[in-house]
Structure formats: structure tokens, C-alpha cells
Amino acid sequence: MNRKQRRADTRPTAPPQFQRRFTEAVAAYQAGRLAEAAAAFRQAVALRPGHADAQANLGLVLLALGQAEEAGQCCRRALALCPTHTDAHNTLGNVLRQGGQLEAALACYRRAIGIDPAHADAHNNLGVALKALGETVEATACYRRAIALRPRFAEAHNNLGNALRETEQLEDAAGCYQEALRLRPDYADAHANLGLVLQEQRHLAAAAARFRQAIQLRPDSASAHFNLSMALLAQGELAEGWREYEWRWQAPHIAPQRRPFPQPQWRGEPATGQTLLIHAEQGFGDTLQFCRYAPMAATRGLRVVLEVPPPLVRLLRGLPGIATVVARGEALPPFDLQCPMMSLPLAFGTTLESIPAASPYLHADPAQAATWQARLAATGRPGPRVGLAWSGRTSNPRDHQRSLGPAQLAPLLGIPGLHVVSLQQAGTLPALPDWMQEMADFADTAALINQLDLVVTVDTAVAHLAAALGQQVWMLDRFNPDWRWLDGRRDSPWYPSLRIYRQPRPGDWTTVIEAVARDLHELAVAARAA
Structure with a gap:
């Protein structure tokens, strides 16, 4: 609630009772007593229905209480009384944004800024709406403008950190979160977001500490609990990690997948x-x-x-x-x-x-496997048989970090003495035999993998399938691994036959490919010697 939102009409003609209620409402809001503030603002509005500030402030408080529909009505009444009421435009934008009407929200924020270019809240909220629409660069500019107008604007610093983290500018993002916390040490979201940056940088213990701090400040934060589970599991602290992982069903990105079964878990x-x-x-x-x-x-x-x-x-x-x-x-x-x-x-x-790591625990159909044995032998290509998969499903938000482009695979192709085939579901390489279009399901793919000597793959379902079948797997992994592969390990307690080749730096696939190519060359040499 900024200066304009706090202001009441103090002219001599203003009823003293209205002024008392308005002042009480502002004090209650600033103390965080939202229900009390809403009641006092309602009384103020009842005394002076034509008071635009009272209507706008009631809308602000009602939105904070989750009563979005009535909050929007209050803002519209305020704007009918005063079309240039910037705070009403801004709050109405928040109502619309929370309701998923992002384009309409943008229009509200832009109206507020058009009336008052120095309205820091509107710039910040415009950034939030733009980021939700995928316009991260434009959102970043909005957050920076809000901070320039109000340097101590902790929320804008936090939001700028989010935009920078999304574009993988991790050091700058961490600086934003740290500034937000300097301004507001009890800012739970900033603690949690700094934890996410630390997690990306593989500072897992420090990340877990930040998530714990966020939980201490906001015990019901499902996202903080879920992210703590990721940090714990990645460090091998499984007992606590599994307990925290149950919070996934309340985390926004997983909650919609929960099955509403009446039967107990x-x-x-x-x-x-x-x-x-x-x-x-x-x-x-x-x-x-x-x-x-x-x-x-x-x-x-x-x-x-x-x-x-x-x-x-x-x-x-x-x-x-x-x-x-x-x-x-x-x-x-x-x-x-x-x-x-x-x-x-x-x-x-x-x-x-x-961990139940007995392997194999999945098995290919023997008849199908025999068919693939004959087909592979018929190619006449000698040497160890190596299956190659280089990308996952693009719907995975981490796919840009875990997947490779075909051009990056060149050092793995053409190594003398190896019979390399494609296991890539979508996409082909002209240099490789490719039967994946024949695969109707995972059982078909399992039968082919069963007849290979080695699978080289990025972190996709192919890695799990081949390892569950007991086949040798060399997995090419990103710098900040998924929790299941654990930090600092080349082996996997989940899959005894899996070896991990991890990026030494974010995005450094060159070093990984060079290491795999050397080991493939040694494999080919050993096979010829045998």
C-alpha cells in the first residue's frame, strides 16, 4: 500500500468517522491484519461510497485475502469514480493476471504507467505478466525500471533474479536474491530462489540450507519442501528426501497430476x-x-x-x-x-x-531378441554393437541442458571396429543404421537393445531401459545432474551397469564427448585384440 493508497480525504467536510475507519484500515493492513483491514475499509466505503481511494484500497486488501472477484469490482468502482486512479489500474491488473487474463492485465499495468511513469509497482507487475507470457527480455527491463524508481524494492529484485535465472545468468541472479534478502531478511521466496541457483551450481548443502530457511519462514511452502527434497536426494540423504518428496503433490507444477482416488495411499x-x-x-x-x-x-x-x-x-x-x-x-x-x-x-x-539394485529386472521378449540378433548379423558389420541416443523429449523443461545436437556427435561416429546403430526415437543421422521407426513400444526397443553390447545415451528413458535390462550403459550427463544420479559419482547405486560421463562445466559437452570417444576407441581396440 503506497502513499496514494494510504491517503484519505482529510478535507474539513470529510466525516470524522470515515477518517477514523480509513486510518484504522491502513494501520491494520500495514500490520498484516488483513481481515481487520478489510472490515474497516468496508465500513469506510459504506460511509463514503464515492471515495475512490477507499474503494481501491478495499480491492487491494480483498485480493490479498484471495477474494479476487470482489476485489475486481472494487477496482472498477474506483476507476468509474476516478479513471486516472493508477493504483486501481494496477490492482485490477493483478486481479486479471491471477485469473489468467494476461493480455488484459498488461493493458491495466500499461494504463497505470501511462498515467504515472514513476509507478514502480506497475512496472514490476508488468514484468511479472510479460514473463508469464514468455517475454523474459521485456520482463527483465520492467524489473530494472522498477528498481531504478525504487532501489529498495525487494520484490522487484527477487523477480529480476527469477528472470536472470531463467536465462541461466546464475551469478547475476544470485546477486539479485541476495540484495532482496538484504532489504528483507525474512523474504521466504528469495531464500528459496537463491537455493535454486545454488542447486544449479551444485552447491547442494548450501541450497538445502536456503530451502530450510524458506520453510522456517513459511512452513506450508510446497515448492520449498519439494526443492529441499531434490537437494537431499541428490546428496544421498534418501530417508529425509523421500519424506520431503511427498510435497510434490502440492507443488504447482506437479499438483495437477495427482489422482483423486478415494482409496487410501x-x-x-x-x-x-x-x-x-x-x-x-x-x-x-x-x-x-x-x-x-x-x-x-x-x-x-x-x-x-x-x-x-x-x-x-x-x-x-x-x-x-x-x-x-x-x-x-x-x-x-x-x-x-x-x-x-x-x-x-x-x-x-x-x-x-x-536400494533394490538387482539387475536385470526387465527382460526382452526372447523371440523378438532372436530376430534382432539375426538382423544385426546380416548387416555384416563386425565389432561391438553400440546403440546411440542423443536427445530426449522437448517437453521436458531441462531438455536443452540434457540433449545434444547431431553435429556434436561427430567424434563418436566412424570409430573403426564399432557397429553403431541409432536408438533415437525422434531424429536420424544418415551415418547410422536406424530401425527406430519400427518400434511400436518399449518392448520392441528392449529387444533391439538386448542384442547390443553397449548403449551410449544422454539422460533419457533409453538410459533407464538399457540399464534395467542389465546392458552396459554410458550416460552423458549435464553439469547439474538430476537428483537420481547423485552428485559427485560416476556410478549409480540404482543401476550397477551404468557409467556416468558428467560435464565438468555447465554446457561443456566437448569434454564429455572427447572422453566417451577415447573410451569407445579403447573398446574397439580391445575387441580387435580379443
């Missing part, structure tokens, strides 16, 4: 004879990694129904002890308990020492 308690639905979540790789727990549940006397994406159904039917495998979208049989697949490590109390 199974958390590892004895339930012999009951039917347990284990339902996949998130990506193919997650399902391939955590489906290993389904047979473990069956050994505890549960009748296990497994629901997975359709391309995985045929492959996962080979898991032992599973009563039935259902494709996502098909009708489910009756069940007593349910568990999201990635909550199973928590249910089983998994630690680094107790």
Missing part, C-alpha cells in the same frame, strides 16, 4: 490379501526406474495392479508377481489401496544401502 503397512494399485507418474524414465518396487510389494502378500503409460504395458507385463498391468486411460479393476509409483521408495524405507 499404501505406505508400507501390512496388508496381506488386499489389492494395491501402483500407478505411474511423470515420465517414462521414472516408470522404468521405479517399477522395480512392484514385485517387492507382491512379495508382501499384496495383489498388485500396475497402471502405466500404454507404450510400457507389454514390457512391464514381464515383471514377476504382478496380477495385471493396465494401460493408463483404461478401466481399472477394483482395488483396496493405491500408491503413486515414486512414493514406493518411501513406503519401503529406501536408503542408499538398501
Whole structure:
């Protein structure tokens, strides 16, 4: 609430009762007593319905209370009384933005700025709306303008940090968050966002400390809890990490995926004879990694129904002890308990020492595998057979960090004595034999991989599939790895046959490719010698 929003009409004709209510409302708002402030502003508006400041301030408080519809009505009444009321334009923009009407919100902020170019809040909010529309460069300029107008504007510093972090300017982003915290040490969002930068830089202990600080300030912050889980799991602190990971169902980017089953979630308690639905979540790789727990549940006397994406159904039917495998979208049989697949490590109390790493736990169809053995032999190409995959699904927000372009693969191609084939689902390389268009599902791909000696891949479902089949996997990984690959390791406790080649610096694929090329050359030399 800025100076204009605090101001009441103090002319002698202003009723003293109105002035008292207005002053009480402002004091309550500044003390964070929003319900009290709303009540006092309502009384002020009742005494003077034609007072634009009172209407605008009531709208501001109501929006803070989550009553967006009535807040918008108050702002529109204020603007009917005073069309140049910049704060009403700004608050109405916030109402519209929260309702997903971003273009309409932009218009409100721009009207406020057109009336008052020095309106720092409107510049900041314009940046928020632009960033939501993907206009990060324009948003950055708005945040900088807001800070120039009000250097102690902690929220604008935090928002500028977000924009810089999104464009991977991590050091500058960290500086913005630190400035926001200097101005407001109890700023939970800035602590959490600084934690994200530290996480990107692989300072995981420091990141976890920031997330904990954010949680201390705001215990119900699902995003802070979720991000703390990522930092803990990446450090191998699995017991606490799994507990914090359950907050994912309240985090904005995962909450919409939650299944509204009325059946209780199974958390590892004895339930012999009951039917347990284990339902996949998130990506193919997650399902391939955590489906290993389904047979473990069956050994505890549960009748296990497994629901997975359709391309995985045929492959996962080979898991032992599973009563039935259902494709996502098909009708489910009756069940007593349910568990999201990635909550199973928590249910089983998994630690680094107790990860169920027996391999292989998935198997290719023998007849299909034999067919591929014959087809590969018919090519007449000698030497170890190496499958290559270089990119994942572009829908993954990290895909630009984990995937390679075909040109970057040149040092891995043409090494004498190797039989290299493509395992890339989308995209081809003319130099490689490519049968991926024949693959209808993961069972088909498993049969081909079964006949290879090595799989070289970036962090995609192919890495999980090949490792679950017990094949040798060399995985090319980004500088800041996904939590499951753990920090500072070249091996994986999840997959004994997997070796990690990690970027020494963000974006440095050249060093990774050079190391893989050297090892492939040694593999070819050893094969010829044998």
C-alpha cells in the first residue's frame, strides 16, 4: 500500500468517522491484519461510497485475502469514480493476471504507467505478466525500471533474479536474491530462489540450507519442501528426501497430476490379501526406474495392479508377481489401496544401502531378441554393437541442458571396429543404421537393445531401459545432474551397469564427448585384440 493508497480525504467536510475507519484500515493492513483491514475499509466505503481511494484500497486488501472477484469490482468502482486512479489500474491488473487474463492485465499495468511513469509497482507487475507470457527480455527491463524508481524494492529484485535465472545468468541472479534478502531478511521466496541457483551450481548443502530457511519462514511452502527434497536426494540423504518428496503433490507444477482416488495411499503397512494399485507418474524414465518396487510389494502378500503409460504395458507385463498391468486411460479393476509409483521408495524405507539394485529386472521378449540378433548379423558389420541416443523429449523443461545436437556427435561416429546403430526415437543421422521407426513400444526397443553390447545415451528413458535390462550403459550427463544420479559419482547405486560421463562445466559437452570417444576407441581396440 503506497502513499496514494494510504491517503484519505482529510478535507474539513470529510466525516470524522470515515477518517477514523480509513486510518484504522491502513494501520491494520500495514500490520498484516488483513481481515481487520478489510472490515474497516468496508465500513469506510459504506460511509463514503464515492471515495475512490477507499474503494481501491478495499480491492487491494480483498485480493490479498484471495477474494479476487470482489476485489475486481472494487477496482472498477474506483476507476468509474476516478479513471486516472493508477493504483486501481494496477490492482485490477493483478486481479486479471491471477485469473489468467494476461493480455488484459498488461493493458491495466500499461494504463497505470501511462498515467504515472514513476509507478514502480506497475512496472514490476508488468514484468511479472510479460514473463508469464514468455517475454523474459521485456520482463527483465520492467524489473530494472522498477528498481531504478525504487532501489529498495525487494520484490522487484527477487523477480529480476527469477528472470536472470531463467536465462541461466546464475551469478547475476544470485546477486539479485541476495540484495532482496538484504532489504528483507525474512523474504521466504528469495531464500528459496537463491537455493535454486545454488542447486544449479551444485552447491547442494548450501541450497538445502536456503530451502530450510524458506520453510522456517513459511512452513506450508510446497515448492520449498519439494526443492529441499531434490537437494537431499541428490546428496544421498534418501530417508529425509523421500519424506520431503511427498510435497510434490502440492507443488504447482506437479499438483495437477495427482489422482483423486478415494482409496487410501499404501505406505508400507501390512496388508496381506488386499489389492494395491501402483500407478505411474511423470515420465517414462521414472516408470522404468521405479517399477522395480512392484514385485517387492507382491512379495508382501499384496495383489498388485500396475497402471502405466500404454507404450510400457507389454514390457512391464514381464515383471514377476504382478496380477495385471493396465494401460493408463483404461478401466481399472477394483482395488483396496493405491500408491503413486515414486512414493514406493518411501513406503519401503529406501536408503542408499538398501536400494533394490538387482539387475536385470526387465527382460526382452526372447523371440523378438532372436530376430534382432539375426538382423544385426546380416548387416555384416563386425565389432561391438553400440546403440546411440542423443536427445530426449522437448517437453521436458531441462531438455536443452540434457540433449545434444547431431553435429556434436561427430567424434563418436566412424570409430573403426564399432557397429553403431541409432536408438533415437525422434531424429536420424544418415551415418547410422536406424530401425527406430519400427518400434511400436518399449518392448520392441528392449529387444533391439538386448542384442547390443553397449548403449551410449544422454539422460533419457533409453538410459533407464538399457540399464534395467542389465546392458552396459554410458550416460552423458549435464553439469547439474538430476537428483537420481547423485552428485559427485560416476556410478549409480540404482543401476550397477551404468557409467556416468558428467560435464565438468555447465554446457561443456566437448569434454564429455572427447572422453566417451577415447573410451569407445579403447573398446574397439580391445575387441580387435580379443
